[in-house]
Amino acid sequence: MTEPLREVTDADLDAIEIGAAILGTGGGGNPYIGKLRCREELKKGNRIPVIPLDELPDDALVVSLGGIGAPVVGVEKIEEGEECLRALRAVEREVGKPVDALISVEIGGANSMEPMLTAAQAGLPVVDGDGMGRAFPEMQMCTWSIYGHREAPAAMADEKGSIVVIRDTPDDIWLERIARSVVVTMGAAAGLATQPMRGDFVKRAAIPGTITQALNLGRAVLNAHQTNADPVQTVINQERGKLLMTAKIVDLERHLKGGFAVGHLALEGFGDFAGDTGKIDLQNEFLVFRRNGAVEVCTPDLVVVLDSDTGLPITTEMLRYGQRIAVLGLPAHALMRSPEALAVVGPAAFGYHDITFTPMETS
Amino acid sequence: MMEKIKEITRADMADVALGGAFLGTGGGGDPYIGKLMAEQAIDENGPVAVVDVDALDDDALIVPVAMMGAPTVMLEKLPRGDEAISALRSLEAVLGRKADAIFCIEAGGLNSTIPIAVAASARLPIVDGDGMGRAFPELQMVSMTMFDVHACPMAMADEKGNALVLNTVDNLSTEKFARVITVEMGGAGLIALYPMTGAQAKRAILRDSLSLITNIGRIITAEQTANRNPADRLAADLGGMRLFEGRVTDVDRRTEGGFARGQAIIEGLEAYQGRSLTLKFQNEFLLAEENGTPAAITPDLICLLDLETGQPITTEQMAYGYRVIVFGLPSDPKWRSEHGLELVGPKYFGYDIPYQPIEEINAKN
Numbered sequence: 018m019t020e021p022l023r024e025v026t027d028a029d030l031d032a033i034e035i036g037a038a039i040l041g042t043g044g045g046g047n048p049y050i051g052k053l054r055c056r057e058e059l060k061k062g063n064r065i066p067v068i069p070l071d072e073l074p075d076d077a078l079v080v081s082l083g084g085i086g087a088p089v090v091g092v093e094k095i096e097e098g099e100e101c102l103r104a105l106r107a108v109e110r111e112v113g114k115p116v117d118a119l120i121s122v123e124i125g126g127a128n129s130m131e132p133m134l135t136a137a138q139a140g141l142p143v144v145d146g147d148g149m150g151r152a153f154p155e156m157q158m159c160t161w162s163i164y165g166h167r168e169a170p171a172a173m174a175d176e177k178g179s180i181v182v183i184r185d186t187p188d189d190i191w192l193e194r195i196a197r198s199v200v201v202t203m204g205a206a207a208g209l210a211t212q213p214m215r216g217d218f219v220k221r222a223a224i225p226g227t228i229t230q231a232l233n234l235g236r237a238v239l240n241a242h243q244t245n246a247d248p249v250q251t252v253i254n255q256e257r258g259k260l261l262m263t264a265k266i267v268d269l270e271r272h273l274k275g276g277f278a279v280g281h282l283a284l285e286g287f288g289d290f291a292g293d294t295g296k297i298d299l300q301n302e303f304l305v306f307r308r309n310g311a312v313e314v315c316t317p318d319l320v321v322v323l324d325s326d327t328g329l330p331i332t333t334e335m336l337r338y339g340q341r342i343a344v345l346g347l348p349a350h351a352l353m354r355s356p357e358a359l360a361v362v363g364p365a366a367f368g369y370h371d372i373t374f375t376p377m378e379t380s
Numbered sequence: 381m382m383e384k385i386k387e388i389t390r391a392d393m394a395d396v397a398l399g400g401a402f403l404g405t406g407g408g409g410d411p412y413i414g415k416l417m418a419e420q421a422i423d424e425n426g427p428v429a430v431v432d433v434d435a436l437d438d439d440a441l442i443v444p445v446a447m448m449g450a451p452t453v454m455l456e457k458l459p460r461g462d463e464a465i466s467a468l469r470s471l472e473a474v475l476g477r478k479a480d481a482i483f484c485i486e487a488g489g490l491n492s493t494i495p496i497a498v499a500a501s502a503r504l505p506i507v508d509g510d511g512m513g514r515a516f517p518e519l520q521m522v523s524m525t526m527f528d529v530h531a532c533p534m535a536m537a538d539e540k541g542n543a544l545v546l547n548t549v550d551n552l553s554t555e556k557f558a559r560v561i562t563v564e565m566g567g568a569g570l571i572a573l574y575p576m577t578g579a580q581a582k583r584a585i586l587r588d589s590l591s592l593i594t595n596i597g598r599i600i601t602a603e604q605t606a607n608r609n610p611a612d613r614l615a616a617d618l619g620g621m622r623l624f625e626g627r628v629t630d631v632d633r634r635t636e637g638g639f640a641r642g643q644a645i646i647e648g649l650e651a652y653q654g655r656s657l658t659l660k661f662q663n664e665f666l667l668a669e670e671n672g673t674p675a676a677i678t679p680d681l682i683c684l685l686d687l688e689t690g691q692p693i694t695t696e697q698m699a700y701g702y703r704v705i706v707f708g709l710p711s712d713p714k715w716r717s718e719h720g721l722e723l724v725g726p727k728y729f730g731y732d733i734p735y736q737p738i739e740e741i742n743a744k745n
Contacts (some may be wrong), residue, residue, distance in 0.1 A: 179547065181561075182546075184544060184545055185542065195542060198563065198564045199557060201560065202556050202560045377451075
């Protein structure tokens with residue numbers, strides 16, 4: 018048994034960036050800017066302490082936070098850096114209590130970095146876990162909401178200094194609707210913090226150990242680069258995943274719709290997969306992989322797109338015609354495959370009423 | 381000289397709503413729903429005291445409440461009834477103190493009556509004044525903006541139970557956020573905003589607006605009872621003018637971005653035979669033009685009255701065949717300042733013409 022992760026240091030950030038981007042399944046935003054912001058904080062002497070999930074006190078108050086918006090915008094509209102901190106402070110004011118720890122709402126993509134950045138700024142620890150184990154496009158698609166936590170009151174902050182507190186909503190879908198329209202007004206990117214959760218709930222509902230998971234995954238890829246090992250195979254081994262296809266992107270359709278990046282990419286297999294065609298649908302994240310027209314892997318299991326040579330992840334906004342990619346399937350955590358979870362993050366929740374989720378290991 | 385009112389009773393509400401509809405300049409929503417709510421609240425809690433702003437302590441907390449959204453929606457999506465109070469309570473919670481008086485953000489339209497309902501329910505007095513002296517479509521378009529009173533913190537509530545608090549960098553961005561949220565709420569929501577101290581209000585509000593609308597309502601009622609069209613006496617008493625008379629022959633109206641936008645064409649009757657007037661609106665009537673030449677320009681008031689009864693007609697009621705009087709009224713001088721025109725002048729609404737006071741334009745004719 019190895020010693021659990023207690024602190025994230027400068028040396029860990031590059032690896033977490035890679036691991037988080039892989040778990041982002043194309044979405045969740047690019048963690049690069051957040052990494053640089055974290056590095057700045059660490060250089061100032063601030064620290065990012067980590068609490069292992071099982072050591073979290075039952076009565077600790079934990080706030081889940083992250084950026085909300087369209088990843089394609091996040092690349093161009095660079096965050097000011099304290100959006101999530103202002104959202105956190107607004108939630109603390111709203112509930113009238115100080116918060117004990119932060120946790121990521123989604124480990125995939127930029128939101129892996131946001132809680133660490135805010136932790137360094139606020140002098141708080143981050144919990145080793147998250148609410149998705151990957152990335153998803155909507156706020157209610159996290160285990161907090163799925164397993165009974167109400168997100169309101171929640172607070173949103175933009176880079177200009179505006180703050181919107183959503184004090185109450187009839188349900189979390191209303192919160193998502195209102196937050197989504199607010200974020201469009203904020204310029205399609207904002208920081209969001211939701212109602213504090215108790216430690217005992219977080220221990221039950223969080224996908225455990227995902228900062229460690231992202232760190233180890235990124236380290237494995239970096240190590241493969243140094244040792245000239247196959248980085249794609251390294252990712253597969255590390256995550257008990259499956260190589261679905263090596264392919265070239267032959268068509269790409271992607272547009273912004275209601276604050277989301279939506280579209281699909283068409284693939285033509287090469288290598289062992291020559292003769293196969295593939296198609297991946299996306300809504301911020303890659304959601305469904307089809308081979309020759311038949312669904313093979315679908316949400317909540319992870320459809321991951323890597324550069325076939327470097328094993329580095331390609332986010333949806335970086336996709337280009339002609340790229341040579343490796344498509345991987347990674348199994349979702351059991352908390353994301355329960356009937357309650359599938360109602361919120363299964364294929365039907367994204368409008369695929371004709372697709373029944375089958376765990377990728379059995380399909 | 382206009383009589384100042386000291387309280388609003390159930391019996392006054394008809395005149396308040398009528399005067400509010402007149403100053404609504406076609407917008408601000410039909411005051412009818414608010415009138416019913418106010419009558420009910422007055423029945424339950426007694427009349428509402430109307431106070432002069434100078435009678436308030438400098439540190440008194442004054443909170444405007446209003447309904448925000450598209451008037452076309454407000455006609456169909458009725459409030460549940462307690463949203464405005466919950467917005468008020470929400471704002472009080474953020475401020476950590478109770479309101480001492482309610483205020484009316486716009487004396488025109490639905491928002492002339494909603495705050496009276498809230499004041500009665502909360503058993504608070506209402507200040508004699510408003511932030512517009514009429515109705516305008518956006519929430520930063522109030523005299524308070526000219527005097528650096530911040531719209532935030534602002535509370536919003538809807539009939540479904542959504543509740544929000546906004547803290548934005550300026551009043552224009554408050555409008556932008558609140559607007560998308562009202563659209564998400566289904567096109568209308570109740571708001572409490574521009575919390576002010578008595579000292580701020582003494583500087584920043586337009587005075588005596590509730591007295592004004594009550595008096596306008598009384599004039600219209602009295603003239604109607606005497607079988608006269610109220611336009612002439614309104615012109616004499618308010619310093620306004622008849623701009624046009626005719627029949628509505630075309631209405632182009634869209635609900636767009638949370639607003640009722642469009643234009644209406646009025647073909648002249650009687651003395652105006654052979655002429656045609658175009659009225660452009662964005663919730664309110666903003667520009668009256670004859671052959672491309674302006675006859676009245678925002679912020680001056682353009683009111684549409686029924687040709688027979690003198691009853692004010694709102695943009696959402698306006699229909700083909702209505703016989704109407706187009707009535708013009710000079711705006712409050714505060715609106716004619718440089719800052720005022722930046723907020724509510726023709727350029728802001730996308731009309732590429734310079735502002736000219738209505739008295740000057742129509743003196744030339």
